[in-house]
Amino acid sequence: MGKPLPTPFDKVKVVAENRRARYDYYVEERYEVGIELKGTEVKALRVGEGSIAESYAMVEDAEVFLVNSSIPEYSHGNRMNHEPRRKRKLLLNGREIAKLHGAINRQGLTLVPLSIYFNSAGRAKVELAIARGKKAHDKREVEKERDWKREKGRLMRRDV
Template sequence: MATKSDPNSKLIAENRRARFDYHIESDLEAGIVLQGSEVKSLRQGGANIGDSYASVEKGELWLINGYIAPYVQAKTWGHEERRHRKLLVSKRELSRLWNATAREGMTIVPIKMYFNERGMVKIKLGIAKGKKLADKRETSAKRDWDREKSRLLKQSLRD
């Protein structure tokens, strides 16, 4: 029997370049503090996290440069599109993130933003290390070879 997809859970935005530009060491899920007009805009799918990153500042975790489109119906009480948004994580995770960024030189990159089963907006963060140009070329060559290999296997099975 096929499982029904939950109408509340929905992908809002995805940072597809994150896996190309960074080695993702680990990931975690965080909540995000939003205003009402921001949630309405996210329900319509107006978000971009491609240029954003997360940072630990003054003992709190913040999403910086994340874009949420303005909600047209909220004319007077709208929101700022690229404001810093507070991310909600436990104290243990926050200290782990601070250690990773401050001591180990890692970066906190948002991977995707989505609505979970309860209809709450969540953001998946990756603790990452930046790739060098040679690493990017190696990843691209490996992906091309895997694609070619699967094509050859498929062709040999047909013959």
């Protein structure tokens, strides 16, 4: 019998999603982590702006940072607006950081953000995954399987 699926995170409003991550990586473990944001960054996310398409996370000095994510400046912000592409600290406890650091160093895995969303309490969260990169032949195999399932569905509909 297979391993039970983890409980899904409480995603009320998804702001940004990294759809390419599931194509490029095998997701092994997922975490729901907080993100440290400036005032206008929260406002920009609530409007629905933001992108994590080419971003990744890294462990640096016992802290985890989200790198290369883009939250554009808030349109109604003044001179106190935030920098769009800055490193943002992710909020995890020490044990989780040690586990992520070990996975990256020993096993050669990558930390990939899957989505940024607001939970039911109104807090901005990041769904962070420990992932293993796919090779080119693995990606081709996934595409073949997806095409076959689509074609099989068409054939089944045509027969009925």
